[in-house]
Structure formats: C-alpha cells, structure tokens
Amino acid sequence: MKKRLHGFLTLLLVLVVQIGFAQDKTVSGTVVDEDGLPLPGVTVLEKGTGNGTQTNFDGVYTLEVGNGSVLSFSYVGFASQDIKVGAADSYDVTMQTDADALAEVVVLGYSTKGVEEVTGSSVQIGGAEIAESPTVSVEQALQGKVAGVQISQSSGTPGAIQDIRIRGISSINADNDPLYVIDGVPVSNANISGSANQTSLNPLASINSQDIASITVLKDASATAAYGARGSNGVIVVTTKNGKKGETSFTFSSQVGFQNDAFNKRESLTGAQRETLLREALNNAYGANGTNGDFGFTVDNAIDTAIGFNLLSPATADFDGTDYDWDGRIRNDDALTQNYTLSASGGDDLSNFYASVGYNNTEATVIGGEFERINGAFSYDRKLRDNVQLATSVNVSNTKQNPVLENGTFFSNPFITRYLMNPFNNPDNADGSLNINLPFGSLPNIFYVQDNNITRNALTRALVNTKLDWEIFTDFTFSNRLSMDYQLNEYTAYRNRYEGDADDFNGDATVSDEKNYNWVYQGSFNYGFTLADDHNFDLTTLFEYQKNQNSYLFGYGQNFPVDGLIQINTASAAFDADSQYTDWINVSYLGLLNYNYAGKYVVDGTIRREGSSRFPSGERFGTFGSVGAAWNVHREDFMNTDLFNTLRLRGSYGITGNNNIGLNSYQALLTYSANYAGNGAGFPSQFGNNDLTWEKGETYDLGLSFGMFDSRLTGSFSYYNRRTYDLLLAVPLSLTTGFSSQTRNIGEMKNSGIEAELGFDIISTKDFNWNISANYATVENEVVELATGADGQELDPNAGSVYTTTRSGLPVNTWFMRTWAGVDTETGLPTWYVNGVDGEVTSNYNAAQRVDQGANALPTYSGGLGMRVDYKGFFAEANAYFQGGHKIYEQYAQFYLRTNSFTLGTYNGVQELMDRWQQPGDVTDVPAVNYAQNNNFHATSSRHLYDGDYVRLKNLSFGYNLPSAWANEIGLDGLSLTLRGTNIYTWVKEDGLKLDPETRADGFTRLTTPPVESYTLGINVKF
Incomplete structure (x- = not known):
C-alpha cells in the first residue's frame, strides 16, 4: 500500500x-x-x-x-x-x-494507395480516433466523422446491430447494408442473435476497437467496384493492427464510466393523473351530457358508479394516490461500462508481432441487459526469405449478451411495461416480495420476470487471416491469402413457470445453435513498374473464391416440474425441434490498373467478373467495373505552392451490382413442412424465375480536394449521381397462379447529392493549436420506374402498408397517410382533412383521404462538426452530429395515446393526455377523453409524424498527455488521461418528438433501448 x-x-x-x-x-x-x-x-x-x-x-x-x-x-x-x-x-x-511507410496512404482492402493515387471517393479514420470512442461496436465511431454516412442505432442495448446507409439507399427490396472487409477479406456481418424478437447481436461487436489500425469508408464506384456486387452499397474496410520494428513495447488502456438514456422525454401518467382522466372519461361517456346516455355518472362518483356497473374492478376503489415507480425501477440508472486492453508490439529486421488481450463489460440502461466480451488478437509477419513474406493474424473473442425482448409488442418487453403498466398496480407485496397477482391489466410483473427468466446469446468468433507474398522478380509479386471466419452463437431462453409469457404452460425453454462459417481464398499477381522515369504502372489480377455456410439447430420444451431446471430434457410437453442449412458461393475474377504520369495525372480502371449462386445457372455471372481519373494540380510547375500545397481534381464512372436477396429466390420451390394425416407432405411455396439476375447500379462521381497554407486549410467537395436499374422487386401475381408474388428484375431509381468536408487550423504554434472541422452531405432519392399491372397502372411495393407508399416521382417509402387537422374546438373530437391537404375537415377517420406527406424516413442531409484545442499537453475536443430533412413516425402512439378505456381502463397513457380538450373553446391537439368512444385519435395520421431534424453533441472530452521526458522519470514511455462524455446533449426540431430521434432506417420510433449518454475516464499507459 x-x-x-x-x-x-x-x-x-x-x-x-x-x-x-x-x-x-x-x-x-x-x-x-x-x-x-x-x-x-x-x-x-x-x-x-x-x-x-x-x-x-x-x-x-x-x-x-x-x-x-x-x-x-x-x-x-x-x-x-x-x-x-x-x-x-x-x-x-x-x-x-x-x-512501406503507411503515412498518407489509403487502405482500400485489395490494395493500398497513396492519397494522390486515389481517384474514388473514400475517407479513412485512424485507429487512435476509433480507440478513443467508448463504444461496443467499432462502426459507431464513424457517426458524424464521414460525409454521406448515416449511422443510426437500432437499439442502445450493448452489442446491437447498427443501421448504416452510405449515400442513401440503393435498392427497394434487396439489402442496403454496406459490405464489411476485415484485413482485405469480405466477411459476414448479419445479425446472429438467437431470436428475432430479442435485441440483435452484431458480429462486429466481437472486435475490440483498441485493435483497429484504421477504418476506411469507400463510397463511389471507383472505390467499390473492386468488390463487385457486394460493394454496391458502399464498403467499410477495417484494418487491424500489426507489429513494428523496434524493442517490444507495451500499452495498457482503460475506459471506465457510466451511461444513461441519451434522450427520452416521453413520460407515463402517474396514478393520480390517470385517476383524474378516468373520472373525466367516465363522466363524458355516461354522465349528464354523456355520449352514451345519462347513467348518473359524475366526476366525483364516477369510479364507484363504474364499479357498480362492472365497468371497473372493485380494486380500483382501493387506489390511495401512491405512486409506484415502475418507470424508475425499469431504468438501470448509471449503468456501468468498462473496457480494458493490454497489448504488446515489437520486431526486428526479419519479423514483427502484435498481441493483445481485452475485456469489456457494459450494462444496458434498462434492467436485464448486459454485454461482456473477452478477446485476444495476435498478428505476426515474417520474412522467410529475401523475396518471401508471411503474414498471419488471429482474432478470437467470446461475447455474452443478455438481450432484451424489445423487438415487438410483447408483454415482457420492459418498455411496454414502462408506458402501459396500470399505475394502480403495486409491484411489491406487503412482505417485500414481488407481486405476481397484479389486479389491473394483463401485463406481468416485469421485475419478477427479469429475476426468474434467463435469456442469453453467447457468441464465439474466430477470425484467421494468412497471407503469403512471393516476389518472383523485382516488383512482381504472387500473393495467396486464406481467411476463415467462424461464428458460433449459442442462444438460451428459459421463461419461468409463474409469471410472464410462459405461465400458462408451466414454463418453457428454447435453445438454439447457429454456426456461420465464411472462408475466402484470394490469389493475385501484382506488378509495379516505371517506364521512362515518369510513367508509373501498377497492375493487379486477382481470383477470389468465397463460400458461406450457415447451420441452425433449434429445440423447445414446456412444462417444468420444479424450479431451477432450465434444460429441455427436464421439460415434459410440447417438444419441438428444427434444423436448417444454407450456403452460398461467390466466384470473382478481378483486374486493377493504376497509372500515373510523374505523379500529376492518374488513371485507374477496375473490371470484375463475378458469379453468385443466388441466381440461376445461366444468369449467375455479371461484369462490373469502373474508370477513374485524377489531376494533382499542385504538382504542376505553374502552381503557386505557397498558396496551394495540395489541389486535386478527380472523377469516376462505374457499374456495380447487387445480389442481396433470398438464397433461393430464383427457384420454383416445394416445401415439405406439411402434416398430412401424420405423414410428411409437400406443397408449392414459390413460383420462381429462371431469368432472375443482378440488380445494377451506375454511378458518376466528381470531386475536388485541396490543402492551403501548409495544409492549415483543407477541404474536399464531391458530387455523385447513382442510378439503380433492373431492381430486384417482388411483383404481385394473379392469385389464379396460386402464388402472391414473384421476384423480377424491373424498375429503376436514383440517388444524387453533394458531400463537403473542411478543416482549418485557426491557430498553430509551438504551444497552442486550435483546429475546427466540418462535413456536410445531401442525398436526394427518387423512384423512376416500377412494375405495372395488367391495367397498366404501377404496382406499389408498399400497397399493404398503412404508413408508406413507393411510387414513381417520389422517394422510396414516402410517408402516405391521413393529414391531421387538429381538435375541433367546439366538440373536442379529432379532425382530419377530407382531401388530405387543406379545406374541409372531418371527424370521420375513414372519410379522410391518404396523401403523400412530403417526406420519407431517409434524412436528406447530414453532417458533423468538430473542434480540438491543444495547449502544452492539455487538450479539449468536441464533436457534433446532425441530420434532417426527413420525418419519423411514433408507432407506439397507437397504444399510449388513446383516449378511451384501452388506456384509462386497462393499461396506461402518457402525460400528453393531460393536455386534452375539456370545454368548448379549448385549443389543443389532444381530444376529449371518453371511456366508451373510439375516436381514432391513435390511428395512423400525420398527428404522430414528426420532423426528424436533430443535432447531437456526440463527444466532449478533456485530457492531458504527459510528456515522455516526465513519463520516463517514473519508468513509462507515455501516459495520457481523458475524461469523455458522449451523446451528452440532443436538440430536436419538433417539441412533440419525445422519443429519441435516432431511429432505424425505416423511420419508426420504437419502444427499445435508446442511444446512451455516457461519461468515461480513460487512461492510456505505454511502457
């Protein structure tokens, strides 16, 4: 001590x-x-x-x-x-x-180029910046840092999948997620959670951010065409750390802090408020002026009279005004987050290595959710001979996630309890035990459920990557790379016998194993040479084979005889089992050419011939490619380098593809899951299409970048236009065929926009540096063509939706619903515009017309702002993220913004109901409460549609870097301390938006864990 x-x-x-x-x-x-x-x-x-x-x-x-x-x-x-x-x-x-210096180079996955050799649109974020972000999934660190990249959390529960869109959406029915490439190899990043109803599980969360060297975002065709079809939605290239020549050095980093909900202003009614509204609603229905007749109800006697008419439970009269803090107990305030990493690096003339071990434990801001990860990484490079180089890396992790039942309207969803639990219910018995005989409503006691249920994802991931380079002769290299990515998720769910979703059948258990094995082989030849001093060539040919295998095993059982037994073999009824297997293959032939003249003029070309098993044999192969050019103007003799130290013009054109549809979409299928008199039986389940082929995207991109005054002022500007055609759409079929739809190549849409980035060193001296930065991007989406029916009219892919439409001339998934006209000041009834725009209004919901609401769920602009100040080792940094131009819909208003018995008799509502209409002349947007009346206030309309514009202070940090001279005095090579806050303030444009504005790509707010506000203390020690 x-x-x-x-x-x-x-x-x-x-x-x-x-x-x-x-x-x-x-x-x-x-x-x-x-x-x-x-x-x-x-x-x-x-x-x-x-x-x-x-x-x-x-x-x-x-x-x-x-x-x-x-x-x-x-x-x-x-x-x-x-x-x-x-x-x-x-x-x-x-x-x-x-x-081999890595400074000022861009890692593109298959290749690494100097910044002056790149003709495509790409942005690279360094590992130090990523490591500073206290996030579970490394891609979260990109939010607000890269123009044109929109990142939204599908859930704030640790380990959940992120919604990422690069330059908007490129497909209506096919996948819009970017491709992830780790150390040059495409990997699978699909949700591997054991249940679609629980929190998703992100495979990328298995990687420690401290092990990342850089992340590069590839956006246009010139940058992504090398990845063919899978690069159509953009590419995120993750490069992990490797060793460096020198004496072995060690680094220990620690981030410890706490977190809470970043933004949630939606509050439920207290018991007293609910009682007030209940009395008023009963009087409005059955009082002297009641809509359902006068039955002698008054505000004062409403509850007792309603009990006499069997409208309410007798227990209602026992409410004494006590508030039971369901909301507060569901929240896990000041949830602990911890991340520790110890790494070592070193090497000599022949070899180098990097090794690390890490531990992360992050609690969710709602009870029941927790994330834990143990990971180890090792990379080793060895010069076997003067012309033979071996590089291998291994990243292994074990991730445990306690997911939350949040992806739906389930009674055991804690957020359903938070907003819909009748506040008259006391969660505790008189002896302090949990009450599982709640008298009001049908929701279980979530605290008992959380204490007695078990839900767990356990993901083990092993990612192995080995490369052998043989320089056959000077600058001519034959490379072989083999990568194996194995993901095994074990899902366990036990639901107790007494309270919750399984009490009717005495408890149940579900167990599943999902194994995803992805392996890739790449063989390539690269030749770089120079002719006549100034003509520089770099040629690459590559063959790639990728196979993905996925197997799934499921078991289920009910009726447990005693407590404490959770395995299926102790259940006694309703046994069920399932097993599934899928696989797919991609084969690609790639050619890359890069040419520059004296470093001034750059031309590159990419061609990729790619085959996918997702299409029929005659349509499996597609040819994609790009051409790009750049002019490094600052290298011209006529340039004034005192003003411009960098000035580049670039442009590119390319065609990519998309094959992200169901594995068997082209096949006419029979399904053998029917039961015919106890025997197995098959039935037709899919029509098929032997002409199905690649969805294609054509992209133009123009850009300018510059650095002025010794790079004190830097910036870039881009314009892009992307046309997607031969869309993979599910086209409705005549029901006489026996099928509802068929996947076809038909339709077209386009995206266009601008992207700008700017950085400025306001002050740059020996002791004091002050830098600001900003990025801004727009995206405009429009559907150009869709399939038509027998009557010549367009077929809306969203025809069954009560929320959205997809039509030519509009963005994809445009909000399409009745238009809210306010509450009638004389009657207190809700009204909507008859024609959906203006003029005549009606209180008959079905008499109002659905119309285009002028926006969809995709932000039309987004960006980030940043600032950093350094003074003699001290530093302060702030970053903000913003987006807008879109609308988001509060989907759960259909439950907690009702004004009748659903909310006031059985469940609960939100405090917005306190602003209800009470007498003629009242101006409000909440109708009168009425126990017996369904006024459709809760139904789909623009009343619950909000402007999605928001600004979030993503990061605010303060710290100190101890100079190495002073660190040496205590036996260290370096020491830094950082206090960091994330998501610490959120501004929303529309006051009515009470839930977090960071929604999924579909634009619906949901009752899920919101993004988190966190505060962490970071310590980084080098020795």
Missing part, C-alpha cells in the same frame, strides 16, 4: 513540475533527404505533448522544447526518426526513404 501511495505521489509531483516548473530550451537544425536536399513541410513533434511545427521550405526548423525531451521527425514516404534532446542546441537530421 505504501508503495502504491509513493508511486501516486511521485506521479502527482511530476505532473505539477511539468505544468508549472518545466524548463524549456530552443533547439534548431536542418532536415534533408538522403541526397542532402532540404525536405519542405517535415513534421517535428515533441513526443508526449503534441507540441510541434513543420519545417520551412528551406528545410530548417526551430522548436522550443523541454530538456531531455524526444523529438520525432516524420515526412510522407520517409521513415520517422526520434532524437533525444541533450546539451546541444542544434540537431541536423537526414531522413531515410521508407517505401
């Missing part, structure tokens, strides 16, 4: 000395290349502080640093150098060329 105290006091003393008493000195010198020529713009940093500068154009630097500090010199294309400051005042540096 004394040792720990002494160490803490020493660290505190070092911090005080560094802050207040450090002695600085001025050092200077020159920076040249191997030929002795000055290098302009070399970055010189004092390690551990971030203080630094860039050399002038004559290659001379001057910097004020502390005695004993270490200077780090870095420059694109050259190996970094570290020099320790001693007694001398001048230090000259000669930079050595490093052909």
Whole structure:
C-alpha cells in the first residue's frame, strides 16, 4: 500500500513540475533527404505533448522544447526518426526513404494507395480516433466523422446491430447494408442473435476497437467496384493492427464510466393523473351530457358508479394516490461500462508481432441487459526469405449478451411495461416480495420476470487471416491469402413457470445453435513498374473464391416440474425441434490498373467478373467495373505552392451490382413442412424465375480536394449521381397462379447529392493549436420506374402498408397517410382533412383521404462538426452530429395515446393526455377523453409524424498527455488521461418528438433501448 501511495505521489509531483516548473530550451537544425536536399513541410513533434511545427521550405526548423525531451521527425514516404534532446542546441537530421511507410496512404482492402493515387471517393479514420470512442461496436465511431454516412442505432442495448446507409439507399427490396472487409477479406456481418424478437447481436461487436489500425469508408464506384456486387452499397474496410520494428513495447488502456438514456422525454401518467382522466372519461361517456346516455355518472362518483356497473374492478376503489415507480425501477440508472486492453508490439529486421488481450463489460440502461466480451488478437509477419513474406493474424473473442425482448409488442418487453403498466398496480407485496397477482391489466410483473427468466446469446468468433507474398522478380509479386471466419452463437431462453409469457404452460425453454462459417481464398499477381522515369504502372489480377455456410439447430420444451431446471430434457410437453442449412458461393475474377504520369495525372480502371449462386445457372455471372481519373494540380510547375500545397481534381464512372436477396429466390420451390394425416407432405411455396439476375447500379462521381497554407486549410467537395436499374422487386401475381408474388428484375431509381468536408487550423504554434472541422452531405432519392399491372397502372411495393407508399416521382417509402387537422374546438373530437391537404375537415377517420406527406424516413442531409484545442499537453475536443430533412413516425402512439378505456381502463397513457380538450373553446391537439368512444385519435395520421431534424453533441472530452521526458522519470514511455462524455446533449426540431430521434432506417420510433449518454475516464499507459 505504501508503495502504491509513493508511486501516486511521485506521479502527482511530476505532473505539477511539468505544468508549472518545466524548463524549456530552443533547439534548431536542418532536415534533408538522403541526397542532402532540404525536405519542405517535415513534421517535428515533441513526443508526449503534441507540441510541434513543420519545417520551412528551406528545410530548417526551430522548436522550443523541454530538456531531455524526444523529438520525432516524420515526412510522407520517409521513415520517422526520434532524437533525444541533450546539451546541444542544434540537431541536423537526414531522413531515410521508407517505401512501406503507411503515412498518407489509403487502405482500400485489395490494395493500398497513396492519397494522390486515389481517384474514388473514400475517407479513412485512424485507429487512435476509433480507440478513443467508448463504444461496443467499432462502426459507431464513424457517426458524424464521414460525409454521406448515416449511422443510426437500432437499439442502445450493448452489442446491437447498427443501421448504416452510405449515400442513401440503393435498392427497394434487396439489402442496403454496406459490405464489411476485415484485413482485405469480405466477411459476414448479419445479425446472429438467437431470436428475432430479442435485441440483435452484431458480429462486429466481437472486435475490440483498441485493435483497429484504421477504418476506411469507400463510397463511389471507383472505390467499390473492386468488390463487385457486394460493394454496391458502399464498403467499410477495417484494418487491424500489426507489429513494428523496434524493442517490444507495451500499452495498457482503460475506459471506465457510466451511461444513461441519451434522450427520452416521453413520460407515463402517474396514478393520480390517470385517476383524474378516468373520472373525466367516465363522466363524458355516461354522465349528464354523456355520449352514451345519462347513467348518473359524475366526476366525483364516477369510479364507484363504474364499479357498480362492472365497468371497473372493485380494486380500483382501493387506489390511495401512491405512486409506484415502475418507470424508475425499469431504468438501470448509471449503468456501468468498462473496457480494458493490454497489448504488446515489437520486431526486428526479419519479423514483427502484435498481441493483445481485452475485456469489456457494459450494462444496458434498462434492467436485464448486459454485454461482456473477452478477446485476444495476435498478428505476426515474417520474412522467410529475401523475396518471401508471411503474414498471419488471429482474432478470437467470446461475447455474452443478455438481450432484451424489445423487438415487438410483447408483454415482457420492459418498455411496454414502462408506458402501459396500470399505475394502480403495486409491484411489491406487503412482505417485500414481488407481486405476481397484479389486479389491473394483463401485463406481468416485469421485475419478477427479469429475476426468474434467463435469456442469453453467447457468441464465439474466430477470425484467421494468412497471407503469403512471393516476389518472383523485382516488383512482381504472387500473393495467396486464406481467411476463415467462424461464428458460433449459442442462444438460451428459459421463461419461468409463474409469471410472464410462459405461465400458462408451466414454463418453457428454447435453445438454439447457429454456426456461420465464411472462408475466402484470394490469389493475385501484382506488378509495379516505371517506364521512362515518369510513367508509373501498377497492375493487379486477382481470383477470389468465397463460400458461406450457415447451420441452425433449434429445440423447445414446456412444462417444468420444479424450479431451477432450465434444460429441455427436464421439460415434459410440447417438444419441438428444427434444423436448417444454407450456403452460398461467390466466384470473382478481378483486374486493377493504376497509372500515373510523374505523379500529376492518374488513371485507374477496375473490371470484375463475378458469379453468385443466388441466381440461376445461366444468369449467375455479371461484369462490373469502373474508370477513374485524377489531376494533382499542385504538382504542376505553374502552381503557386505557397498558396496551394495540395489541389486535386478527380472523377469516376462505374457499374456495380447487387445480389442481396433470398438464397433461393430464383427457384420454383416445394416445401415439405406439411402434416398430412401424420405423414410428411409437400406443397408449392414459390413460383420462381429462371431469368432472375443482378440488380445494377451506375454511378458518376466528381470531386475536388485541396490543402492551403501548409495544409492549415483543407477541404474536399464531391458530387455523385447513382442510378439503380433492373431492381430486384417482388411483383404481385394473379392469385389464379396460386402464388402472391414473384421476384423480377424491373424498375429503376436514383440517388444524387453533394458531400463537403473542411478543416482549418485557426491557430498553430509551438504551444497552442486550435483546429475546427466540418462535413456536410445531401442525398436526394427518387423512384423512376416500377412494375405495372395488367391495367397498366404501377404496382406499389408498399400497397399493404398503412404508413408508406413507393411510387414513381417520389422517394422510396414516402410517408402516405391521413393529414391531421387538429381538435375541433367546439366538440373536442379529432379532425382530419377530407382531401388530405387543406379545406374541409372531418371527424370521420375513414372519410379522410391518404396523401403523400412530403417526406420519407431517409434524412436528406447530414453532417458533423468538430473542434480540438491543444495547449502544452492539455487538450479539449468536441464533436457534433446532425441530420434532417426527413420525418419519423411514433408507432407506439397507437397504444399510449388513446383516449378511451384501452388506456384509462386497462393499461396506461402518457402525460400528453393531460393536455386534452375539456370545454368548448379549448385549443389543443389532444381530444376529449371518453371511456366508451373510439375516436381514432391513435390511428395512423400525420398527428404522430414528426420532423426528424436533430443535432447531437456526440463527444466532449478533456485530457492531458504527459510528456515522455516526465513519463520516463517514473519508468513509462507515455501516459495520457481523458475524461469523455458522449451523446451528452440532443436538440430536436419538433417539441412533440419525445422519443429519441435516432431511429432505424425505416423511420419508426420504437419502444427499445435508446442511444446512451455516457461519461468515461480513460487512461492510456505505454511502457
């Protein structure tokens, strides 16, 4: 204990000395290349502080640093150098060329290019920035950082799938999720939760953010065409860390904090409020002026009289005004979040390695949800011979998630209880035990359910990636890569015998195993060469084979004889079992060409011939590709490099495909699940289509990027236009065929928009740096063509929806419903516009016309704002995310915004009902309450449709980086401390929007765990 105290006091003393008493000195010198020529713009940093500068154009630097500090010199294309400051005042540096330097390069998955060689639209986020984000799934760190990428949480429960759209949606019926590539290999990232009704489980949550080197988002055809069909929705390339040459170094990082709901202003009625409304509703129905006749009801005697008429339970009279805090007890306030990682890295001239072990434990902000992950990563690179290089990596994790029953209107959904539980119910018995005989309503006691049910996903994932490079002759390399990704999820659900969804059959148990095995082989030849000094070529040919196998095993049983037994073999009735197997194959042949002349003019081309087992044999192969060009204007002799140090123009055109539909959509199928007199039987289940083939996308992209005043001002601008045709649509069939629909290639839609990014170093000095950044993107979606019926009229793919429509000239899934006209000030009844627009109104819901509401669920604009300030090792950072131009629908208003017995007799409503109409002349948007009247106030209309515009302060952090000189005094190479808050403030445009505005891509607010507001303390130690 004394040792720990002494160490803490020493660290505190070092911090005080560094802050207040450090002695600085001025050092200077020159920076040249191997030929002795000055290098302009070399970055010189004092390690551990971030203080630094860039050399002038004559290659001379001057910097004020502390005695004993270490200077780090870095420059694109050259190996970094570290020099320790001693007694001398001048230090000259000669930079050595490093052909493998990763600075200023973009990882594109199949290839890695310098930023000046890229013709497509891509954005790369560094690993340090990702590691700082205290999120379970690494892709969450991208929100607000990449223009044109919209990320929404489907649930705030830890480990849930994220909804990600890159440049909007490209398909109506096929999948719109991006492709995920890890270390150059496409992987499967589908939900692997054991139940569709429970919280989803994201396979990407199995990867520790501390093990990520970078994430690159590929957006246009030039960037994604190498991935063929699977890249049609954009590509997210994840690159994990590997080792570096040098003495073995260790890093320990810790993030500990707590979290709560980020935004939730929807509150339920208290018991007293509900009693007030109940009396009023009964009087309005059965009182002197009651809509159902005068039965002697008054506000004062309403409850007793209703009990006499058997309208209410006698227990209603026992309510004494006590508020039972169902809402507060359902919330898990200040939910704990922890993430720890220990890593090691090192190497020599022949080999290098990186190894890590990590642990994460994150509680949900609602009772019953918890996430735990243990993971280990190891990568090893070895030069086997002068021309043979081996690289292998292994990432293994075990993830446990306690999912929440939140994906539907289930009685044991805790959020249903939160809003619909009758507040007259006392959750506890007089002896303190939980009450499982609630007198009001049909909802179970969620606290007993959570204590006595077991629900768990246990995902084990092993991702192995091995690559062997053989340089047959100079710059001509034959590469072989084999990757195996094995995901095994074990799902266990036991529901108790006494309370909840299984009490009617004395408890039940469900167990399932899902195994997803994805393996990929890539064989490629790459040749890079130069002709006549200035003509630089890079050629790649690649063959890729990918196979995915998925197996599913399910078991079920009911009626447990005693408590404590949860396995199916102890059940005694209603046994059920199921097993399924699916697989698919993709085969691809790829050619890549990159050419540049003297680094000024860049041309690249991609062609991919791809076959998919999802289509019939004659239609399986499609040819996709792209061409792109870029002009590095700043390299021209006529450019004034004092003004523009970077100026690039680029453009691209390409065609990609989409095959993300059901595995057997093209086949005419029989299903053998029928029971005929106790014997198995088959029946036709799918019509099939032997002409089914690829959905295709044609994309144009133009862009400009620049850096001015030694890159103090940087920015980019892009315009894109994407046309998707041969849409994979389910087209209705005549019922005389015996089938309802058939998947066909028909229809067209388009997306277009702009993207802009800007960064500016407002102040950049030795001690003080202040940087701001912003990005902004738009997307405009329009359906151009759809299938037509026998009458020549378009067939709406959303014809059965009461919420949306899809028609030519409108965006996909445009909100289509009756238009709210307000509450009649004289009668207190709800009204809607008869023609759906204006003028005459009606209180007859069915007499009002459904119309286009002028928006859909997809934001038409989004972006981010950022700022960072550094001062002598101290730093502060803030980032915000915004989106809008769309509308979102509060779907559960149909339950808790009713004004009759459903809400006031059986369940409960929300406090908005307190603003109800009470007398002629009242102006409100909540009708009069009436126990016996269904006025359709809760039904689908624009009353419950809200502008989705919001701004969220995503990140606010403060921290300190201890200079390496002072860290060395206590035996460390570096130490940093960070206090970070995420999602700490949310502004919404429309006050009526009470639930979190961050919805799924379909635009419905749901009763699920909202995104979280968190506060964490991070410590990073290097030794």
